[in-house]
Amino acid sequence: AQSVSQHNHHVILSEAASLELGCNYSYGGTVNLFWYVQYPGQHLQLLLKYFSGDPLVKGIKGFEAEFIKSKFSFNLRKPSVQWSDTAEYFCAVTPSSNTGKLIFGQGTTLQVKP
Amino acid sequence: EAQVTQNPRYLITVTGKKLTVTCSQNMNHEYMSWYRQDPGLGLRQIYYSMNVEVTDKGDVPEGYKVSRKEKRNFPLILESPSPNQTSLYFCASSLSGQSIYEQYFGPGTRLTVT
Numbered sequence: 001a002q003s004v005s006q007h008n009h010h011v012i013l014s015e016a017a018s019l020e021l022g023c024n025y026s027y028g029g030t031v032n033l034f035w036y037v038q039y040p041g042q043h044l045q046l047l048l049k050y051f052s053g054d055p056l057v058k059g060i061k062g063f064e065a066e067f068i069k070s071k072f073s074f075n076l077r078k079p080s081v082q083w084s085d086t087a088e089y090f091c092a093v094t095p096s097s098n099t100g101k102l103i104f105g106q107g108t109t110l111q112v113k114p
Numbered sequence: 115e116a117q118v119t120q121n122p123r124y125l126i127t128v129t130g131k132k133l134t135v136t137c138s139q140n141m142n143h144e145y146m147s148w149y150r151q152d153p154g155l156g157l158r159q160i161y162y163s164m165n166v167e168v169t170d171k172g173d174v175p176e177g178y179k180v181s182r183k184e185k186r187n188f189p190l191i192l193e194s195p196s197p198n199q200t201s202l203y204f205c206a207s208s209l210s211g212q213s214i215y216e217q218y219f220g221p222g223t224r225l226t227v228t
Contacts, residue, residue, distance in 0.1 A: 006156075009154075034216075036219075043219045043220065043221055043222070044157075044204065044206075044219040045219070046216045046217070049216060090156060090157065092157075100145070100147075100164050100170055100210075101159060101162070101172065101173075102159060102162075102217065103159070103173070104149075104157040104158070104159075105156055106154060106155060106156040107156045
């Protein structure tokens, strides 16, 4: 079965530290990849997306992610986190063969200490 | 303002009492979907709809029904709610075509079934 795995469930960082959140998916075909963020008390919103082309994608608020096809990974990175990045982060995958399904990972809670 | 609205935002009900959670979008999106969010499990897709009168099961459809009679509305129906359906529910919409694109999420409906 298709699945998405986020290895870090809870991450605590100090401001200015670098961030990398892992995301791996299990699906052999073509996929579209997303990272969503949920700030406390707010809607889920799209952070960045990958459909094709350059495997390094840049999103809002200084986030970026790299698609490594051979590793089935789509890790999220930010060079220097801020307190306002405290949120829950979700990786998600759409298999191109079943365009209606969006499969989410379990989520990673990021806490940034000022 | 482009948005996805859900009603009610909070609901406490008893086992077996039928309820409907409404979802409406004003972006003329073809695609709509329902998710439930539970701690440690991330978001799981319940049902989705690629267009009017076209619906399909997600990963956890048991105990839920949906209908898509109009493009803008996608209600979620719980015919006989049970305590294991206590959760946070999100509706989302998106353009579609070759694949669903960026999904816009509603504010969520927190349901408690006693």
